[in-house]
Amino acid sequence: MMFTLETTKVAVPTRDGVVDDHFGHCAYYTIFTLVANRITATDRMPSPEGCGCKSGIAPVLAAAGVRVMLAGNMGEGAKRVLEQNGIRVVRGCHGAVEELIEAYLAGRVADSGEGCHSHECHDHNA
Numbered sequence: 872m873m874f875t876l877e878t879t880k881v882a883v884p885t886r887d888g889v890v891d892d893h894f895g896h897c898a899y900y901t902i903f904t905l906v907a908n909r910i911t912a913t914d915r916m917p918s919p920e921g922c923g924c925k926s927g928i929a930p931v932l933a934a935a936g937v938r939v940m941l942a943g944n945m946g947e948g949a950k951r952v953l954e955q956n957g958i959r960v961v962r963g964c965h966g967a968v969e970e971l972i973e974a975y976l977a978g979r980v981a982d983s984g985e986g987c988h989s990h991e992c993h994d995h996n997a
Contacts, residue, residue: 879905880936881975882916882958883968884943890964890971892943901968902937908976929956941971941980 884897891897904912963983
């Protein structure tokens, strides 16, 4: 009998070690590789210039194996694009990324159901 360990990658929009309140303007993405609900690697992916919701970052993250995005605020359009690329979005996250991933692993992180409504990028609901 073969035993397999599920691997999941979780991205967190980050600035200065904490969740950036707007994923589209983060400094970088902290990407945690989880195997059997344990962190096995932590990497950084640079954020593209400009607003992330229009930058094409979703397919790049998906190609890197990301399946979950733990974010602060995000418009419905950006959320939809991420989900179309196979990335489950959890909004309303905040604080230090290491504490957030530990809370996620413990099952204490849930989507707030709230998106951003106005900021420097326009037409997020399109």
